[in-house]
Amino acid sequence: MSTPAKVIRLDRDPRAGANGEIYVRSDASHLPFADRVFSAVISNHSLEHFDDLDGSLREIGRVIKPDGALFVSVPDSSTLTDHLYRWLSRGGGHVNAFTSSKALADKIEAETGLRHAASRTLCSSLCFLNRYNSPKPRPHRLLLLGGGFELSLLLYVLLSRRIDALLHLRTSIYGWALYFGKIPEMPDTEVYSNVCVRCGSGSPASVLRATFLRRILWLRLYQCPSCGALNPFLDRGSAVTLPYTNKPMVTI
Ligand SMILES: [Zn+2]
The missing domain is CATH 3.40.50.150 (Vaccinia Virus protein VP39)
Structure with missing residues:
Protein backbone atom coordinates (compact mmCIF):
# COMPACT_ATOMS: atom_id res chain seq x y z
CA MET A 1 0.00 0.00 0.00
CA SER A 124 -14.16 -10.36 -11.24
CA SER A 125 -11.21 -11.28 -13.42
CA LEU A 126 -10.70 -14.68 -11.73
CA CYS A 127 -7.19 -13.45 -10.92
CA PHE A 128 -6.89 -16.04 -8.14
CA LEU A 129 -6.56 -18.61 -10.95
CA ASN A 130 -3.59 -16.76 -12.45
CA ARG A 131 -0.41 -18.87 -12.41
CA TYR A 132 1.40 -15.89 -10.87
CA ASN A 133 -0.95 -16.02 -7.87
CA SER A 134 -1.97 -19.67 -7.39
CA PRO A 135 -0.31 -21.61 -4.55
CA LYS A 136 2.57 -23.99 -5.26
CA PRO A 137 2.25 -26.80 -6.09
CA ARG A 138 -0.64 -25.71 -8.26
CA PRO A 139 -3.93 -27.54 -7.59
CA HIS A 140 -4.70 -30.20 -10.23
CA ARG A 141 -8.19 -28.72 -10.52
CA LEU A 142 -6.60 -25.59 -12.03
CA LEU A 143 -6.07 -27.56 -15.25
CA LEU A 144 -9.86 -27.81 -15.64
CA LEU A 145 -10.14 -24.01 -15.37
CA GLY A 146 -7.76 -23.03 -18.16
CA GLY A 147 -4.51 -23.77 -16.32
CA GLY A 148 -4.25 -20.26 -14.90
CA PHE A 149 -2.84 -18.82 -18.13
CA GLU A 150 -3.57 -15.14 -18.64
CA LEU A 151 -4.97 -15.80 -22.11
CA SER A 152 -7.74 -17.97 -20.62
CA LEU A 153 -8.51 -15.31 -17.99
CA LEU A 154 -8.58 -12.68 -20.70
CA LEU A 155 -11.18 -14.73 -22.57
CA TYR A 156 -13.23 -15.10 -19.37
CA VAL A 157 -13.25 -11.31 -18.90
CA LEU A 158 -14.40 -10.71 -22.47
CA LEU A 159 -17.04 -13.47 -22.52
CA SER A 160 -18.48 -12.91 -19.04
CA ARG A 161 -19.17 -9.22 -19.66
CA ARG A 162 -20.74 -10.00 -23.03
CA ILE A 163 -22.87 -12.85 -21.63
CA ASP A 164 -24.10 -10.70 -18.75
CA ALA A 165 -25.05 -7.87 -21.09
CA LEU A 166 -26.94 -10.19 -23.43
CA LEU A 167 -28.60 -12.56 -20.96
CA HIS A 168 -28.75 -10.39 -17.79
CA LEU A 169 -26.68 -12.88 -15.80
CA ARG A 170 -23.98 -12.22 -13.17
CA THR A 171 -21.06 -14.30 -14.42
CA SER A 172 -18.74 -11.27 -14.23
CA ILE A 173 -19.57 -10.30 -10.64
CA TYR A 174 -17.22 -10.81 -7.67
CA PRO A 187 -16.86 7.31 -3.67
CA ASP A 188 -18.02 6.80 -7.21
CA THR A 189 -20.27 3.74 -7.13
CA GLU A 190 -20.14 2.94 -10.83
CA VAL A 191 -19.10 -0.60 -11.67
CA TYR A 192 -15.58 -1.04 -13.02
CA SER A 193 -15.69 -3.68 -15.74
CA ASN A 194 -11.94 -3.40 -16.32
CA VAL A 195 -10.36 -5.68 -13.72
CA CYS A 196 -6.78 -6.87 -14.11
CA VAL A 197 -6.29 -10.60 -14.75
CA ARG A 198 -3.04 -10.57 -12.76
CA CYS A 199 -3.41 -8.26 -9.73
CA GLY A 200 -7.21 -7.84 -9.61
CA SER A 201 -7.13 -4.02 -9.62
CA GLY A 202 -10.22 -2.35 -11.02
CA SER A 203 -9.69 0.74 -13.16
CA PRO A 204 -12.03 3.42 -14.52
CA ALA A 205 -12.40 3.32 -18.28
CA SER A 206 -11.86 7.08 -18.56
CA VAL A 207 -8.37 6.86 -17.02
CA LEU A 208 -7.40 3.80 -19.06
CA ARG A 209 -8.64 5.36 -22.28
CA ALA A 210 -6.59 8.50 -21.71
CA THR A 211 -3.28 6.89 -20.73
CA PHE A 212 -3.03 3.12 -20.83
CA LEU A 213 -4.89 2.05 -23.98
CA ARG A 214 -3.05 -0.06 -26.58
CA ARG A 215 -4.28 -1.29 -29.96
CA ILE A 216 -3.11 -4.63 -31.35
CA LEU A 217 -4.84 -5.33 -34.69
CA TRP A 218 -8.56 -5.06 -33.91
CA LEU A 219 -8.11 -5.64 -30.16
CA ARG A 220 -8.23 -2.82 -27.64
CA LEU A 221 -6.04 -3.68 -24.65
CA TYR A 222 -4.86 -1.73 -21.64
CA GLN A 223 -1.74 -2.05 -19.56
CA CYS A 224 -2.69 -2.37 -15.89
CA PRO A 225 -1.61 0.81 -14.02
CA SER A 226 -0.76 -1.31 -10.96
CA CYS A 227 1.17 -4.30 -12.35
CA GLY A 228 1.65 -3.75 -16.09
CA ALA A 229 -0.26 -6.85 -17.27
CA LEU A 230 -2.18 -6.59 -20.54
CA ASN A 231 -5.98 -6.78 -20.29
CA PRO A 232 -8.92 -6.40 -22.66
CA PHE A 233 -10.34 -2.88 -22.57
CA LEU A 234 -14.06 -2.51 -21.88
CA ASP A 235 -15.51 0.90 -22.54
CA ARG A 236 -17.29 1.46 -19.25
CA GLY A 237 -16.61 2.84 -15.73
CA SER A 238 -15.39 5.95 -13.99
CA ALA A 239 -13.13 7.21 -11.23
ZN1 LIG B 1 -2.68 -5.51 -12.60
Missing part, protein backbone atom coordinates in the same frame (compact mmCIF):
# COMPACT_ATOMS: atom_id res chain seq x y z
CA SER A 2 1.49 3.35 -1.05
CA THR A 3 0.22 6.04 1.29
CA PRO A 4 1.63 8.68 3.63
CA ALA A 5 -0.73 7.37 6.33
CA LYS A 6 0.60 5.33 9.24
CA VAL A 7 -0.68 1.82 8.48
CA ILE A 8 -0.90 -1.13 10.88
CA ARG A 9 -1.57 -4.56 9.36
CA LEU A 10 -3.28 -7.18 11.46
CA ASP A 11 -3.23 -10.94 10.90
CA ARG A 12 -3.30 -14.13 12.95
CA ASP A 13 -0.18 -15.23 11.03
CA PRO A 14 1.61 -12.05 9.95
CA ARG A 15 4.62 -12.00 7.68
CA ALA A 16 7.76 -10.19 8.72
CA GLY A 17 7.31 -6.44 8.43
CA ALA A 18 8.54 -5.07 5.11
CA ASN A 19 8.92 -1.56 3.73
CA GLY A 20 8.52 -0.09 7.20
CA GLU A 21 5.02 -1.54 7.63
CA ILE A 22 3.88 -2.54 11.10
CA TYR A 23 2.44 -6.05 11.45
CA VAL A 24 0.48 -7.08 14.53
CA ARG A 25 -0.37 -10.69 15.36
CA SER A 26 -3.92 -10.85 16.66
CA ASP A 27 -7.39 -12.24 16.14
CA ALA A 28 -9.88 -9.74 14.69
CA SER A 29 -12.33 -10.48 17.49
CA HIS A 30 -9.78 -9.36 20.15
CA LEU A 31 -8.00 -6.30 18.80
CA PRO A 32 -5.01 -5.24 20.95
CA PHE A 33 -5.75 -1.53 20.59
CA ALA A 34 -7.31 1.17 22.76
CA ASP A 35 -10.77 2.54 22.01
CA ARG A 36 -11.28 5.09 19.22
CA VAL A 37 -7.69 5.35 17.93
CA PHE A 38 -8.00 4.73 14.17
CA SER A 39 -9.19 7.18 11.53
CA ALA A 40 -9.90 4.34 9.10
CA VAL A 41 -10.27 0.57 9.12
CA ILE A 42 -9.86 -1.43 5.92
CA SER A 43 -11.25 -4.96 5.86
CA ASN A 44 -10.35 -6.12 2.37
CA HIS A 45 -11.66 -9.62 1.48
CA SER A 46 -11.57 -10.57 5.18
CA LEU A 47 -15.04 -10.84 6.75
CA GLU A 48 -15.76 -14.08 4.90
CA HIS A 49 -12.86 -15.67 6.85
CA PHE A 50 -13.73 -14.54 10.41
CA ASP A 51 -14.86 -17.26 12.81
CA ASP A 52 -16.47 -14.70 15.12
CA LEU A 53 -17.97 -12.24 12.67
CA ASP A 54 -20.18 -10.33 15.10
CA GLY A 55 -17.39 -10.05 17.68
CA SER A 56 -14.94 -8.82 15.04
CA LEU A 57 -17.36 -6.16 13.83
CA ARG A 58 -17.91 -4.96 17.39
CA GLU A 59 -14.14 -4.68 17.82
CA ILE A 60 -13.89 -2.62 14.63
CA GLY A 61 -16.59 -0.32 15.98
CA ARG A 62 -14.66 -0.01 19.26
CA VAL A 63 -11.26 0.97 17.84
CA ILE A 64 -12.44 3.38 15.16
CA LYS A 65 -12.79 7.10 15.91
CA PRO A 66 -16.30 8.61 16.02
CA ASP A 67 -15.50 10.50 12.81
CA GLY A 68 -13.65 7.54 11.26
CA ALA A 69 -14.36 5.56 8.10
CA LEU A 70 -14.64 1.85 7.42
CA PHE A 71 -14.10 0.09 4.08
CA VAL A 72 -15.27 -3.51 3.62
CA SER A 73 -15.05 -5.75 0.57
CA VAL A 74 -16.46 -9.27 0.43
CA PRO A 75 -17.34 -11.86 -2.20
CA ASP A 76 -20.96 -12.56 -3.07
CA SER A 77 -21.16 -16.27 -2.25
CA SER A 78 -23.84 -16.84 -4.89
CA THR A 79 -21.55 -15.90 -7.80
CA LEU A 80 -19.65 -18.07 -10.25
CA THR A 81 -16.40 -16.53 -9.02
CA ASP A 82 -16.93 -17.54 -5.40
CA HIS A 83 -18.14 -21.02 -6.37
CA LEU A 84 -15.01 -21.53 -8.46
CA TYR A 85 -12.76 -20.20 -5.68
CA ARG A 86 -14.24 -22.50 -3.06
CA TRP A 87 -14.18 -25.48 -5.42
CA LEU A 88 -10.56 -24.88 -6.42
CA SER A 89 -9.27 -24.35 -2.89
CA ARG A 90 -11.63 -26.79 -1.15
CA GLY A 91 -13.44 -24.08 0.77
CA GLY A 92 -10.63 -21.56 0.76
CA GLY A 93 -11.26 -20.66 4.40
CA HIS A 94 -14.59 -18.98 3.64
CA VAL A 95 -16.66 -19.60 6.76
CA ASN A 96 -19.21 -16.78 6.21
CA ALA A 97 -21.41 -16.62 3.12
CA PHE A 98 -22.87 -13.28 2.03
CA THR A 99 -25.64 -13.14 -0.54
CA SER A 100 -27.09 -9.68 0.14
CA SER A 101 -25.12 -6.44 0.36
CA LYS A 102 -28.10 -4.82 2.10
CA ALA A 103 -28.24 -7.49 4.81
CA LEU A 104 -24.49 -7.25 5.35
CA ALA A 105 -24.58 -3.45 5.48
CA ASP A 106 -27.38 -3.61 8.07
CA LYS A 107 -25.35 -6.06 10.19
CA ILE A 108 -22.22 -3.90 10.02
CA GLU A 109 -24.21 -0.80 10.96
CA ALA A 110 -25.76 -2.61 13.93
CA GLU A 111 -22.48 -4.05 15.24
CA THR A 112 -20.13 -1.10 14.63
CA GLY A 113 -22.50 1.84 15.09
CA LEU A 114 -21.18 3.33 11.82
CA ARG A 115 -23.57 4.69 9.23
CA HIS A 116 -23.64 2.96 5.85
CA ALA A 117 -22.53 5.59 3.32
CA ALA A 118 -22.26 3.82 -0.03
CA SER A 119 -21.95 0.48 -1.84
CA ARG A 120 -20.49 -0.56 -5.14
CA THR A 121 -20.54 -3.81 -7.07
CA LEU A 122 -17.15 -5.37 -7.83
CA CYS A 123 -16.39 -7.30 -11.01
CA GLY A 175 -18.93 -9.10 -4.73
CA TRP A 176 -19.28 -5.71 -3.08
CA ALA A 177 -17.35 -2.83 -1.60
CA LEU A 178 -19.14 -1.12 1.29
CA TYR A 179 -18.30 2.25 2.84
CA PHE A 180 -19.27 3.30 6.38
CA GLY A 181 -18.82 6.28 8.65
CA LYS A 182 -17.67 9.73 7.64
CA ILE A 183 -16.22 9.39 4.16
CA PRO A 184 -14.13 12.49 3.30
CA GLU A 185 -15.22 12.31 -0.32
CA MET A 186 -18.10 10.17 -1.49
CA VAL A 240 -12.99 6.77 -7.44
CA THR A 241 -10.91 8.50 -4.80
CA LEU A 242 -10.50 7.93 -1.07
CA PRO A 243 -8.12 10.62 0.15
CA TYR A 244 -6.76 9.40 3.49
CA THR A 245 -3.52 11.18 4.38
CA ASN A 246 -1.45 11.32 7.54
CA LYS A 247 -4.04 9.48 9.58
CA PRO A 248 -3.63 6.20 11.46
CA MET A 249 -5.32 3.26 9.73
CA VAL A 250 -5.57 -0.44 10.44
CA THR A 251 -5.97 -3.13 7.76
CA ILE A 252 -7.43 -6.47 8.84
Whole structure:
Protein backbone atom coordinates (compact mmCIF):
# COMPACT_ATOMS: atom_id res chain seq x y z
CA MET A 1 0.00 0.00 0.00
CA SER A 2 1.49 3.35 -1.05
CA THR A 3 0.22 6.04 1.29
CA PRO A 4 1.63 8.68 3.63
CA ALA A 5 -0.73 7.37 6.33
CA LYS A 6 0.60 5.33 9.24
CA VAL A 7 -0.68 1.82 8.48
CA ILE A 8 -0.90 -1.13 10.88
CA ARG A 9 -1.57 -4.56 9.36
CA LEU A 10 -3.28 -7.18 11.46
CA ASP A 11 -3.23 -10.94 10.90
CA ARG A 12 -3.30 -14.13 12.95
CA ASP A 13 -0.18 -15.23 11.03
CA PRO A 14 1.61 -12.05 9.95
CA ARG A 15 4.62 -12.00 7.68
CA ALA A 16 7.76 -10.19 8.72
CA GLY A 17 7.31 -6.44 8.43
CA ALA A 18 8.54 -5.07 5.11
CA ASN A 19 8.92 -1.56 3.73
CA GLY A 20 8.52 -0.09 7.20
CA GLU A 21 5.02 -1.54 7.63
CA ILE A 22 3.88 -2.54 11.10
CA TYR A 23 2.44 -6.05 11.45
CA VAL A 24 0.48 -7.08 14.53
CA ARG A 25 -0.37 -10.69 15.36
CA SER A 26 -3.92 -10.85 16.66
CA ASP A 27 -7.39 -12.24 16.14
CA ALA A 28 -9.88 -9.74 14.69
CA SER A 29 -12.33 -10.48 17.49
CA HIS A 30 -9.78 -9.36 20.15
CA LEU A 31 -8.00 -6.30 18.80
CA PRO A 32 -5.01 -5.24 20.95
CA PHE A 33 -5.75 -1.53 20.59
CA ALA A 34 -7.31 1.17 22.76
CA ASP A 35 -10.77 2.54 22.01
CA ARG A 36 -11.28 5.09 19.22
CA VAL A 37 -7.69 5.35 17.93
CA PHE A 38 -8.00 4.73 14.17
CA SER A 39 -9.19 7.18 11.53
CA ALA A 40 -9.90 4.34 9.10
CA VAL A 41 -10.27 0.57 9.12
CA ILE A 42 -9.86 -1.43 5.92
CA SER A 43 -11.25 -4.96 5.86
CA ASN A 44 -10.35 -6.12 2.37
CA HIS A 45 -11.66 -9.62 1.48
CA SER A 46 -11.57 -10.57 5.18
CA LEU A 47 -15.04 -10.84 6.75
CA GLU A 48 -15.76 -14.08 4.90
CA HIS A 49 -12.86 -15.67 6.85
CA PHE A 50 -13.73 -14.54 10.41
CA ASP A 51 -14.86 -17.26 12.81
CA ASP A 52 -16.47 -14.70 15.12
CA LEU A 53 -17.97 -12.24 12.67
CA ASP A 54 -20.18 -10.33 15.10
CA GLY A 55 -17.39 -10.05 17.68
CA SER A 56 -14.94 -8.82 15.04
CA LEU A 57 -17.36 -6.16 13.83
CA ARG A 58 -17.91 -4.96 17.39
CA GLU A 59 -14.14 -4.68 17.82
CA ILE A 60 -13.89 -2.62 14.63
CA GLY A 61 -16.59 -0.32 15.98
CA ARG A 62 -14.66 -0.01 19.26
CA VAL A 63 -11.26 0.97 17.84
CA ILE A 64 -12.44 3.38 15.16
CA LYS A 65 -12.79 7.10 15.91
CA PRO A 66 -16.30 8.61 16.02
CA ASP A 67 -15.50 10.50 12.81
CA GLY A 68 -13.65 7.54 11.26
CA ALA A 69 -14.36 5.56 8.10
CA LEU A 70 -14.64 1.85 7.42
CA PHE A 71 -14.10 0.09 4.08
CA VAL A 72 -15.27 -3.51 3.62
CA SER A 73 -15.05 -5.75 0.57
CA VAL A 74 -16.46 -9.27 0.43
CA PRO A 75 -17.34 -11.86 -2.20
CA ASP A 76 -20.96 -12.56 -3.07
CA SER A 77 -21.16 -16.27 -2.25
CA SER A 78 -23.84 -16.84 -4.89
CA THR A 79 -21.55 -15.90 -7.80
CA LEU A 80 -19.65 -18.07 -10.25
CA THR A 81 -16.40 -16.53 -9.02
CA ASP A 82 -16.93 -17.54 -5.40
CA HIS A 83 -18.14 -21.02 -6.37
CA LEU A 84 -15.01 -21.53 -8.46
CA TYR A 85 -12.76 -20.20 -5.68
CA ARG A 86 -14.24 -22.50 -3.06
CA TRP A 87 -14.18 -25.48 -5.42
CA LEU A 88 -10.56 -24.88 -6.42
CA SER A 89 -9.27 -24.35 -2.89
CA ARG A 90 -11.63 -26.79 -1.15
CA GLY A 91 -13.44 -24.08 0.77
CA GLY A 92 -10.63 -21.56 0.76
CA GLY A 93 -11.26 -20.66 4.40
CA HIS A 94 -14.59 -18.98 3.64
CA VAL A 95 -16.66 -19.60 6.76
CA ASN A 96 -19.21 -16.78 6.21
CA ALA A 97 -21.41 -16.62 3.12
CA PHE A 98 -22.87 -13.28 2.03
CA THR A 99 -25.64 -13.14 -0.54
CA SER A 100 -27.09 -9.68 0.14
CA SER A 101 -25.12 -6.44 0.36
CA LYS A 102 -28.10 -4.82 2.10
CA ALA A 103 -28.24 -7.49 4.81
CA LEU A 104 -24.49 -7.25 5.35
CA ALA A 105 -24.58 -3.45 5.48
CA ASP A 106 -27.38 -3.61 8.07
CA LYS A 107 -25.35 -6.06 10.19
CA ILE A 108 -22.22 -3.90 10.02
CA GLU A 109 -24.21 -0.80 10.96
CA ALA A 110 -25.76 -2.61 13.93
CA GLU A 111 -22.48 -4.05 15.24
CA THR A 112 -20.13 -1.10 14.63
CA GLY A 113 -22.50 1.84 15.09
CA LEU A 114 -21.18 3.33 11.82
CA ARG A 115 -23.57 4.69 9.23
CA HIS A 116 -23.64 2.96 5.85
CA ALA A 117 -22.53 5.59 3.32
CA ALA A 118 -22.26 3.82 -0.03
CA SER A 119 -21.95 0.48 -1.84
CA ARG A 120 -20.49 -0.56 -5.14
CA THR A 121 -20.54 -3.81 -7.07
CA LEU A 122 -17.15 -5.37 -7.83
CA CYS A 123 -16.39 -7.30 -11.01
CA SER A 124 -14.16 -10.36 -11.24
CA SER A 125 -11.21 -11.28 -13.42
CA LEU A 126 -10.70 -14.68 -11.73
CA CYS A 127 -7.19 -13.45 -10.92
CA PHE A 128 -6.89 -16.04 -8.14
CA LEU A 129 -6.56 -18.61 -10.95
CA ASN A 130 -3.59 -16.76 -12.45
CA ARG A 131 -0.41 -18.87 -12.41
CA TYR A 132 1.40 -15.89 -10.87
CA ASN A 133 -0.95 -16.02 -7.87
CA SER A 134 -1.97 -19.67 -7.39
CA PRO A 135 -0.31 -21.61 -4.55
CA LYS A 136 2.57 -23.99 -5.26
CA PRO A 137 2.25 -26.80 -6.09
CA ARG A 138 -0.64 -25.71 -8.26
CA PRO A 139 -3.93 -27.54 -7.59
CA HIS A 140 -4.70 -30.20 -10.23
CA ARG A 141 -8.19 -28.72 -10.52
CA LEU A 142 -6.60 -25.59 -12.03
CA LEU A 143 -6.07 -27.56 -15.25
CA LEU A 144 -9.86 -27.81 -15.64
CA LEU A 145 -10.14 -24.01 -15.37
CA GLY A 146 -7.76 -23.03 -18.16
CA GLY A 147 -4.51 -23.77 -16.32
CA GLY A 148 -4.25 -20.26 -14.90
CA PHE A 149 -2.84 -18.82 -18.13
CA GLU A 150 -3.57 -15.14 -18.64
CA LEU A 151 -4.97 -15.80 -22.11
CA SER A 152 -7.74 -17.97 -20.62
CA LEU A 153 -8.51 -15.31 -17.99
CA LEU A 154 -8.58 -12.68 -20.70
CA LEU A 155 -11.18 -14.73 -22.57
CA TYR A 156 -13.23 -15.10 -19.37
CA VAL A 157 -13.25 -11.31 -18.90
CA LEU A 158 -14.40 -10.71 -22.47
CA LEU A 159 -17.04 -13.47 -22.52
CA SER A 160 -18.48 -12.91 -19.04
CA ARG A 161 -19.17 -9.22 -19.66
CA ARG A 162 -20.74 -10.00 -23.03
CA ILE A 163 -22.87 -12.85 -21.63
CA ASP A 164 -24.10 -10.70 -18.75
CA ALA A 165 -25.05 -7.87 -21.09
CA LEU A 166 -26.94 -10.19 -23.43
CA LEU A 167 -28.60 -12.56 -20.96
CA HIS A 168 -28.75 -10.39 -17.79
CA LEU A 169 -26.68 -12.88 -15.80
CA ARG A 170 -23.98 -12.22 -13.17
CA THR A 171 -21.06 -14.30 -14.42
CA SER A 172 -18.74 -11.27 -14.23
CA ILE A 173 -19.57 -10.30 -10.64
CA TYR A 174 -17.22 -10.81 -7.67
CA GLY A 175 -18.93 -9.10 -4.73
CA TRP A 176 -19.28 -5.71 -3.08
CA ALA A 177 -17.35 -2.83 -1.60
CA LEU A 178 -19.14 -1.12 1.29
CA TYR A 179 -18.30 2.25 2.84
CA PHE A 180 -19.27 3.30 6.38
CA GLY A 181 -18.82 6.28 8.65
CA LYS A 182 -17.67 9.73 7.64
CA ILE A 183 -16.22 9.39 4.16
CA PRO A 184 -14.13 12.49 3.30
CA GLU A 185 -15.22 12.31 -0.32
CA MET A 186 -18.10 10.17 -1.49
CA PRO A 187 -16.86 7.31 -3.67
CA ASP A 188 -18.02 6.80 -7.21
CA THR A 189 -20.27 3.74 -7.13
CA GLU A 190 -20.14 2.94 -10.83
CA VAL A 191 -19.10 -0.60 -11.67
CA TYR A 192 -15.58 -1.04 -13.02
CA SER A 193 -15.69 -3.68 -15.74
CA ASN A 194 -11.94 -3.40 -16.32
CA VAL A 195 -10.36 -5.68 -13.72
CA CYS A 196 -6.78 -6.87 -14.11
CA VAL A 197 -6.29 -10.60 -14.75
CA ARG A 198 -3.04 -10.57 -12.76
CA CYS A 199 -3.41 -8.26 -9.73
CA GLY A 200 -7.21 -7.84 -9.61
CA SER A 201 -7.13 -4.02 -9.62
CA GLY A 202 -10.22 -2.35 -11.02
CA SER A 203 -9.69 0.74 -13.16
CA PRO A 204 -12.03 3.42 -14.52
CA ALA A 205 -12.40 3.32 -18.28
CA SER A 206 -11.86 7.08 -18.56
CA VAL A 207 -8.37 6.86 -17.02
CA LEU A 208 -7.40 3.80 -19.06
CA ARG A 209 -8.64 5.36 -22.28
CA ALA A 210 -6.59 8.50 -21.71
CA THR A 211 -3.28 6.89 -20.73
CA PHE A 212 -3.03 3.12 -20.83
CA LEU A 213 -4.89 2.05 -23.98
CA ARG A 214 -3.05 -0.06 -26.58
CA ARG A 215 -4.28 -1.29 -29.96
CA ILE A 216 -3.11 -4.63 -31.35
CA LEU A 217 -4.84 -5.33 -34.69
CA TRP A 218 -8.56 -5.06 -33.91
CA LEU A 219 -8.11 -5.64 -30.16
CA ARG A 220 -8.23 -2.82 -27.64
CA LEU A 221 -6.04 -3.68 -24.65
CA TYR A 222 -4.86 -1.73 -21.64
CA GLN A 223 -1.74 -2.05 -19.56
CA CYS A 224 -2.69 -2.37 -15.89
CA PRO A 225 -1.61 0.81 -14.02
CA SER A 226 -0.76 -1.31 -10.96
CA CYS A 227 1.17 -4.30 -12.35
CA GLY A 228 1.65 -3.75 -16.09
CA ALA A 229 -0.26 -6.85 -17.27
CA LEU A 230 -2.18 -6.59 -20.54
CA ASN A 231 -5.98 -6.78 -20.29
CA PRO A 232 -8.92 -6.40 -22.66
CA PHE A 233 -10.34 -2.88 -22.57
CA LEU A 234 -14.06 -2.51 -21.88
CA ASP A 235 -15.51 0.90 -22.54
CA ARG A 236 -17.29 1.46 -19.25
CA GLY A 237 -16.61 2.84 -15.73
CA SER A 238 -15.39 5.95 -13.99
CA ALA A 239 -13.13 7.21 -11.23
CA VAL A 240 -12.99 6.77 -7.44
CA THR A 241 -10.91 8.50 -4.80
CA LEU A 242 -10.50 7.93 -1.07
CA PRO A 243 -8.12 10.62 0.15
CA TYR A 244 -6.76 9.40 3.49
CA THR A 245 -3.52 11.18 4.38
CA ASN A 246 -1.45 11.32 7.54
CA LYS A 247 -4.04 9.48 9.58
CA PRO A 248 -3.63 6.20 11.46
CA MET A 249 -5.32 3.26 9.73
CA VAL A 250 -5.57 -0.44 10.44
CA THR A 251 -5.97 -3.13 7.76
CA ILE A 252 -7.43 -6.47 8.84
ZN1 LIG B 1 -2.68 -5.51 -12.60
